[in-house]
Each structure stands twice: as C-alpha cells, then as structure tokens.
Amino acid sequence: MTHRFSVGIDLGTSNSAIALSRIESESTQIVEITQALGPNRVGEKPTLPSALYLPHPDEFPEGAFPLPWRTAWRGDPIIGHFARDHGALAPDRLITSAKSWLSNPHVDPRQRVLPWKSEIKEEKRSAFDCSRMCLEHVKESFLHAMGAGNGDIDLADAQFVLTVPASFDEVARSLTAEAAEAAGLGKVVLLEEPLAAFYAWTAQAGKDWRAQVRPGDIVLVCDIGGGTADFTLIAISEKEGVLDLDRISVGEHILLGGDNMDLALAYALRAGLEAEGKSISETQFLALIHSAGKAKEAMLEDETVSEFPIAVPSRGSSLFGGTVSTKLDRATLEQIALDGFFARTAIEDLPQQTRRAGLQEFGLPYASDPVISKHLARFLTRSLENVKSSAALSSLIGAEARSKPFLAPTAVLFNGGVFKAAPIRRRVLDLLSAWSDGAQVRELAGYQPDLAVAKGASIYGRNRVTGKGLRIKAGASRSYYIGLESSMPAVPGFKPPLKALCVVPQGMEEGSEVLIEGRDLALVTGQPAEFRFFSSEVRSGDAPGEIIPDAERELLEISLLEVDLAAVEDIPAGQPVPVQINAAVTELGTLELWMKHAKSERRWKVEFQVRTE
Structure with missing residues (x-):
C-alpha cells in the first residue's frame, strides 16, 4: 500500500496534538483539533488537553456538546479545553494524566478507577479507555478537518505514527498501541517522544541543523511536560563524511513536571x-x-x-x-x-528516597524527590554506566567522555511546556556547564515545546514511507529479560535466587528477530505457569541468551503473567518440554516473544502483560 500522508499523533500527558506531512512534498502542518469550548460552543485549537470531564447526569441538557462527527450528545465524557477548565471547579469529575496510569505497575489500566479517589456514583473510566477516547477524538477531528467523506482522504491513505515516552516499558507501549487500534487507527508505528522532538528540530533548522552539531557531540534531549520528565542522549558521529546519530541512553519513567x-x-x-x-x-x-x-x-x-x-x-x-x-x-x-525544582546541585547529588510510612495512600508512583536537577544527575551518571557496558556504544563517545564520572552532554534540545520559560532553560544549561567544570553546553535553537513531538512523528513517518531523510539509530530502549528458575538441589532454609535470561538486547532494531540457541530451556505446558519479565536501561552490553544470576537484585521487574499454555500431544500435562526462545521487535516497534518447541514446529506466544497485585 502506498501512503499519501504521514500523520503524527502526540498523545501527551497534559496535551495532545496531531500533524500531517505529505509524502510528495517537504511540507508539515499542525492540524487543529475541533473540541468543545463550552456548552453549544465548538472551536479549533492546536492542542487538545488530555483531560476528560464526566458530567453529572443532570448537569447539562441533552445535546449541549455537539461535535461535527457527533451531533447527538447524551452525557458522554467531554474532552479538551472545556473539560480541563470546567473540571477545575469539579475535580471529583475530572480525569487528567490518564497516560501515566498506563505505566503504573500496581493498577490494571483496564480497571475503571478514574478519577482516582473520586466518590462519584456514576461509572468511572479506565486509563486504557481514556487513552482510547482521546485518540478517537483526535482521529475524528482529523478526518473532519481533512474533508473525509468527500473523497479527500481516507484512513488507509495515511501512515500513523504515535509517540510514547522513551521511558515507557514494553507493557505501557503495547497498551498505547492497542488503544490506538481500538480507536480505529489500525496498526500504528510507535516512536519515542524525545526522538520525535529531534526530528522536528532538524526540520525546523533546515540544512543548518548539521552546522549546529558536529561529530563527537552528545545531545541531551530534555523533555519535561506537565506530568513527566523524560531524558534521552543521542551521540553524533561521522562515517564517510556523513553524520550518524545513535540514541545511546534513555531515562527512567519519572512522574515529575x-x-x-x-x-x-x-x-x-x-x-x-x-x-x-x-x-x-x-x-x-x-x-x-x-x-x-x-x-x-x-x-x-x-x-x-x-x-x-x-x-x-x-x-x-x-x-x-x-x-x-x-x-x-x-x-x-x-x-x-x-531554586526548588532546578536547584544548583552537584553532579554527586542524586535523588533522595524519603522514608515512607508503612501504610500509604495507593496511587501513581510519583517521584519522592522534587528536585529535577538531581534526577538529571542520576540519569547522566547511569548513562555512563550503560555506555561503558557496551563496546559498540563506548566507541561512539570516545575515551575523554568515558573518563568523567558522568556522561556529559555538549548540546541540549529542550522540549515540553516547562521549557517555554527562558529562566528554566538557562538554569539547566548553567547546571550542565558547572558539572562539566565550566565547559560551555550549547542550546540547540529552534524548538517548539508544544507541537514538536507531533511534527517530528509525522516527519519520521514520511521518512519511513519514502526511505529517504534522517533516521536516528535507536531500536529497543532497554534490555528485556525473562525469569529463569534455577535447577539445583533443594537446601533447607535457602531459596535460590531467580535467574534471568536476556531475550532482547538494548538497541535491537525494529523488524529484526533473534533465536536464542545453545541454552537448555524447558517450558511447562498443560497447567498454569508463571512468567516474570524484567528490564534494564543500564545493561546495554548484555547479549541475547546471557544469564543474569540474580534478577531481583540486578534488574527491574516490569510484568508478571500467569497463563495456561496448551499441552503438547503425547506429553503429560505439567511435564516440561524443551524449547528455544524466538524474540522479535516488529516494524511497528512492539516486542513479541515466542517459545518454539525444539522437536516440532509448535510455538507459543508469551506476551508482556500488566502486573497487578
């Protein structure tokens, strides 16, 4: 299928946006989103606040919020500017930051729990439903704006690229892609938000972008919005006179903004x-x-x-x-x-884990230390650890960069609403310069904090369709592992540590797969079995098939899945069968894990799922 358009969608924690790039030209435009601005008042805005208001059944008359694609309104959730502003007066009916709940490891995003802690008697919504409804609104507004139905555009004409935080784990990424499909967008391509911001910056700067960066540069994409802080490092190198860009590190998911x-x-x-x-x-x-x-x-x-x-x-x-x-x-x-959030701290000052009470209110895992400077220092320190663990990444930054106690950026691209403020941008640059013993850290000019992510996503989609233009080498943002039970004699009072098998290395590119051979692995079929999934953003050197001796100590657990896999013929239920693991990162950016029976063509797909406790 030949796409005529590339459509980038930024499903933001605070605001969403949509951009269109035409395949046959270099033009990119923001498509304004039609939304309710008040009862019986509809208008277009460049962004759609990712806020849903659940009106009381008697609050507004039927039909008070018509939209061009929905003339009959019967009390459905209201999305956008009016929802956010009116909801501030009735916060028990307002849902915000639904996107952050997709990555909460303790609450099933399909569970109807939002608005959180609200006592409304009407039906609540799930984080998954909220994401789906926002994406559905964006889709319908886009089709209306482009004259769908008049022969101008059809969904099949477009390559849809949906952005996610670089810090999202595989569970949250898969849920986002599934919400897009449920909203009628089909199979979307996933792209990390900081990378989208960089693509937008290169387009905004034009050919001059190559004059603003040079081989040996390490670019920090610093993305802080309303609810999250997202950090990414991109290394600039040169091969045969052409600049190469490699994403070399991503940060943790930090709910702070x-x-x-x-x-x-x-x-x-x-x-x-x-x-x-x-x-x-x-x-x-x-x-x-x-x-x-x-x-x-x-x-x-x-x-x-x-x-x-x-x-x-x-x-x-x-x-x-x-x-x-x-x-x-x-x-x-x-x-x-x-001075509170961007304090002048030292590179050695890392986030403090405050003492927590034994009993806590349940909710989103907000950052306990509000000083963003410390979180940035932790990211740069851990980034050096990540780069040093891989010979390939180490070769991209040079010996001088590896000699410092942290990976020091030479340039910064700001993104997110927080950085509309020049004083905050200056403070971050001052911090980075101080940590680098006074070395100047450049600000890459020409960013657009509200709209860059959507624009960059559409540009990336156009580059994918045409096979031309800039591509940042990225792949999997972290390494992924599956828990492996130790085979050893039982010892009274001793529980052997859970091992972990690396199934996807950091940087594994989209459209590639790996078959893990040379490992004696056995799969339990015909009865319930538990799979535990782990990840790491600082172990770039781990190869597929490598075993980590103590998963719980060295890795981050991201998912727990209990499934009953179909038994193999002629093998009793519960008896382990020999398997090989086949892992793939799809062209769309999602991860698939297959268990292949070593003695037949039988395969079982094991998916990352939400962990609920």
Whole structure:
C-alpha cells in the first residue's frame, strides 16, 4: 500500500496534538483539533488537553456538546479545553494524566478507577479507555478537518505514527498501541517522544541543523511536560563524511513536571492567605492550583511581569461573600520553580528516597524527590554506566567522555511546556556547564515545546514511507529479560535466587528477530505457569541468551503473567518440554516473544502483560 500522508499523533500527558506531512512534498502542518469550548460552543485549537470531564447526569441538557462527527450528545465524557477548565471547579469529575496510569505497575489500566479517589456514583473510566477516547477524538477531528467523506482522504491513505515516552516499558507501549487500534487507527508505528522532538528540530533548522552539531557531540534531549520528565542522549558521529546519530541512553519513567510546580505554588499561596486570617476549602484549593499554573506560565514567559493577580471563586455558601484574591510575585515564583525544582546541585547529588510510612495512600508512583536537577544527575551518571557496558556504544563517545564520572552532554534540545520559560532553560544549561567544570553546553535553537513531538512523528513517518531523510539509530530502549528458575538441589532454609535470561538486547532494531540457541530451556505446558519479565536501561552490553544470576537484585521487574499454555500431544500435562526462545521487535516497534518447541514446529506466544497485585 502506498501512503499519501504521514500523520503524527502526540498523545501527551497534559496535551495532545496531531500533524500531517505529505509524502510528495517537504511540507508539515499542525492540524487543529475541533473540541468543545463550552456548552453549544465548538472551536479549533492546536492542542487538545488530555483531560476528560464526566458530567453529572443532570448537569447539562441533552445535546449541549455537539461535535461535527457527533451531533447527538447524551452525557458522554467531554474532552479538551472545556473539560480541563470546567473540571477545575469539579475535580471529583475530572480525569487528567490518564497516560501515566498506563505505566503504573500496581493498577490494571483496564480497571475503571478514574478519577482516582473520586466518590462519584456514576461509572468511572479506565486509563486504557481514556487513552482510547482521546485518540478517537483526535482521529475524528482529523478526518473532519481533512474533508473525509468527500473523497479527500481516507484512513488507509495515511501512515500513523504515535509517540510514547522513551521511558515507557514494553507493557505501557503495547497498551498505547492497542488503544490506538481500538480507536480505529489500525496498526500504528510507535516512536519515542524525545526522538520525535529531534526530528522536528532538524526540520525546523533546515540544512543548518548539521552546522549546529558536529561529530563527537552528545545531545541531551530534555523533555519535561506537565506530568513527566523524560531524558534521552543521542551521540553524533561521522562515517564517510556523513553524520550518524545513535540514541545511546534513555531515562527512567519519572512522574515529575510542571504540575508539581503548580501544586507547590498553590501551597505557598494558601499559606499566604492563611497568614492573613483567610482560609479556603479543598475545592477552592484545587481551583487555586489551576490559577497558579496560569500565573506561572505567564510570568516565566514574560520576565518583565513582576506579579500576577489570582482570583479563587467561591462556590455556594462560604466564609466569604465572594471571590478570594491574592497574587503571585516573582520572588516567590523563582524561589519555588527555579531554586526548588532546578536547584544548583552537584553532579554527586542524586535523588533522595524519603522514608515512607508503612501504610500509604495507593496511587501513581510519583517521584519522592522534587528536585529535577538531581534526577538529571542520576540519569547522566547511569548513562555512563550503560555506555561503558557496551563496546559498540563506548566507541561512539570516545575515551575523554568515558573518563568523567558522568556522561556529559555538549548540546541540549529542550522540549515540553516547562521549557517555554527562558529562566528554566538557562538554569539547566548553567547546571550542565558547572558539572562539566565550566565547559560551555550549547542550546540547540529552534524548538517548539508544544507541537514538536507531533511534527517530528509525522516527519519520521514520511521518512519511513519514502526511505529517504534522517533516521536516528535507536531500536529497543532497554534490555528485556525473562525469569529463569534455577535447577539445583533443594537446601533447607535457602531459596535460590531467580535467574534471568536476556531475550532482547538494548538497541535491537525494529523488524529484526533473534533465536536464542545453545541454552537448555524447558517450558511447562498443560497447567498454569508463571512468567516474570524484567528490564534494564543500564545493561546495554548484555547479549541475547546471557544469564543474569540474580534478577531481583540486578534488574527491574516490569510484568508478571500467569497463563495456561496448551499441552503438547503425547506429553503429560505439567511435564516440561524443551524449547528455544524466538524474540522479535516488529516494524511497528512492539516486542513479541515466542517459545518454539525444539522437536516440532509448535510455538507459543508469551506476551508482556500488566502486573497487578
């Protein structure tokens, strides 16, 4: 099939966007998304807030939120700008950050638990459903904008590329791809968000991008949005006069971003109100968080603004007859946003794991240390460990870079809404320079924090279809392993450690597969069997078939699966059968794991699944 278009979709934690690249030209455009801006008010915006509002059955009249592709509205969830803004006044009905729940290892993303901690009696939604509904809205808006039905475009005309955080594990990636298929987008190609941002930057810079980087550079893509911090390193090398780009490291999934800053500012503003003898309700506090975020954005983007007025509306009877007013001043903003989250720390200062109570509220695994500087230091330190474990990666960065205690970037590409603020960009550059003993770290100019990911995804899709243009060598973002029970005599009081077999090495490219031979492996069939999956972002040197002696100590467990595999004929149920493992990274960027019977053509597919406890 020949695609006429490449469509990039950024399903963001805070905002989503869609971009279109035409295969026969170099043009790329953002397609504005039609959405509800109020009751009986529809408009187009470049982004769609990834927020869903679940209206009370009696809150709005039937038909109050028509859309061009859905004229009859009967109380369905509202998505977009109105949902986010109206939901700030009724937070128990507002779902935000649903994407982050896809990677939560403790809650099944198909379970209807959102809004989290809400006591609404109406049906809640699952993280998977929320992702599907957002993608379905984006798809329908795209088809409407492109004149679908008039012969202008059909879904089959387009190559869809959907972005995911580089830090997403295989479970979250698979769920995202499945949500896209359920939304009617078919089999989408997955692309990591920092790589998409880099593709967009090269297109924005034009031919000049090659003058901004040079062989030996290590580019840090620093992507901080509303709810997550995502780090990636790209090494620039040269072969036969042509620049080569290799993604050499990705970070952990860190739930820390602009939303945390908004919350911290709201706490400071509430303390100021209480010092004046005023108090606000919990509902008003949630509205205060929303207002603090708007004030933060306005003041950080315009450094001439010294203070910003904030009004918190009262609802019903309260201590006050009307609105509660306060203001955010620049000194408070810089103390919290800059010195609090981007403190001038040393490279040796890593995130602190605070002591946790024995009993905790269950929810998203937020970062316990709010200092983003420390998380960045940890990423750069672990990146060096990762590169040193692979001879191929070590050759890309040179001996001088390996001699430092961390992998020092020489250039930075910023992405995400947080970096709209020039003071925050300057602080990150100052930190990196200080850690590198004063060496200058360049900022790559020409980024677009809100729209770059969608644009870059569409450009990448066009390059895939045409076989031309820039391609960053990436492949699997981490190494993957499967638990392996030790075969040894039983010893009283001793439990042998669980081993792990490397099935996918870091960097394994899309469209490739590997058959693990030379290992005596046995698979239990005909009765329930447990599979435990692990990963690592710092063991790039592990090869397929390599065994890790203690999986629980050295690796991160990401998935637990209990399945009952069909028995083999003429072999009693429960008796292990000899197998070989065949692992593949598909062209679409998803991982498949097959167990092949060593004495027949019989195969069993074992999939990464969500771990629930």
